[in-house]
Amino acid sequence: MTPRKLISAAALSLLFAAGAVSAQTTSTTTPGTPNTGLGGDFAQNAIVLATTGAVAIAGIAYLARRTRSV
Amino acid sequence: MQQSRTTTVVIGIITIAAIVTFGATLARALWYSPDTEVDIPSTGQAITPASPEAYPARLEIPSLDIDAAVQYVGINAKGNMANPSNFTDVGWYKGGTVPGSVGSAVMAGHLDNALALDGVFKRLKELKAGDSMYVTTVGGEKLRFVVQEASVYNYLQAPVERIFKRADRARLNLITCEGEWIKSDKTYDERRVVYAVLAS
Numbered sequence: 416m417t418p419r420k421l422i423s424a425a426a427l428s429l430l431f432a433a434g435a436v437s438a439q440t441t442s443t444t445t446p447g448t449p450n451t452g453l454g455g456d457f458a459q460n461a462i463v464l465a466t467t468g469a470v471a472i473a474g475i476a477y478l479a480r481r482t483r484s485v
Numbered sequence: 486m487q488q489s490r491t492t493t494v495v496i497g498i499i500t501i502a503a504i505v506t507f508g509a510t511l512a513r514a515l516w517y518s519p520d521t522e523v524d525i526p527s528t529g530q531a532i533t534p535a536s537p538e539a540y541p542a543r544l545e546i547p548s549l550d551i552d553a554a555v556q557y558v559g560i561n562a563k564g565n566m567a568n569p570s571n572f573t574d575v576g577w578y579k580g581g582t583v584p585g586s587v588g589s590a591v592m593a594g595h596l597d598n599a600l601a602l603d604g605v606f607k608r609l610k611e612l613k614a615g616d617s618m619y620v621t622t623v624g625g626e627k628l629r630f631v632v633q634e635a636s637v638y639n640y641l642q643a644p645v646e647r648i649f650k651r652a653d654r655a656r657l658n659l660i661t662c663e664g665e666w667i668k669s670d671k672t673y674d675e676r677r678v679v680y681a682v683l684a685s
Contacts, residue, residue: 441527443580445650447565448643448660449558451606452673453518454597455666460514461600467507474500481493 514599538624606661655683
């Protein structure tokens with residue numbers, strides 16, 4: 416058995432032990448389709464990043480100046 | 486002096502909060518896509534469990550330069566197939582069929598992340614009939630699937646029985662989002678499904 420197969424088998428064993436993957440013994444109901452896209456949140460995230468980034472930079476600059484002047 | 490020290494402490498706290506918020510937002514936007522899973526409801530009908538070695542480990546689509554690790558996903562609280570936890574892996578619906586067995590194995594991947602950068606299935610719309618894709622199992626077997634067709638559905642009207650339950654042959658169906666963003670539902674309004682079959 417190659418190292419990669421050993422690692423895969425070991426990883427799968429751990430997943431089974433953790434309950435994350437169960438050998439399926441009964442059929443399941445039909446799910447809906449997944450929601451696989453988040454790009455529409457770009458504007459909101461960009462605003463949050465810009466705002467918090469600006470506050471962080473301003474705060475660090477202030478604290479650095481305070482530290483130097485003490 | 487006391488006031489100056491208080492101001493410094495307050496600004497320090499605000500700065501730390503801003504840094505943490507910035508980092509958490511960036512991490513979730515670029516790398517982490519949480520989806521809380523719940524138990525998959527059973528129909529009670531007994532089936533023969535698949536061998537763990539048959540579980541998928543990787544999905545390759547050479548024509549799209551995709552070589553992705555496979556996560557095992559269930560369903561979320563809304564009863565929909567859950568998402569993979571990042572934007573570079575694909576998720577295999579573990580409540581369904583393993584790729585290569587008779588039935589419809591289903592894999593999903595993100596179209597894009599929360600900063601509108603490409604997800605693993607950004608180029609899925611380029612797949613056409615006859616294109617090949619490969620699933621490597623945990624046991625090391627490499628299975629080839631050939632695309633038959635692709636369809637785009639309204640996200641509320643996708644034929645889920647066809648996507649998840651068709652069991653006439655060994656199938657692999659890939660899903661991603663498409664269309665326009667619906668802000669109220671935080672989703673794109675369409676789903677692209679690529680239907681492929683195991684090559685004989």
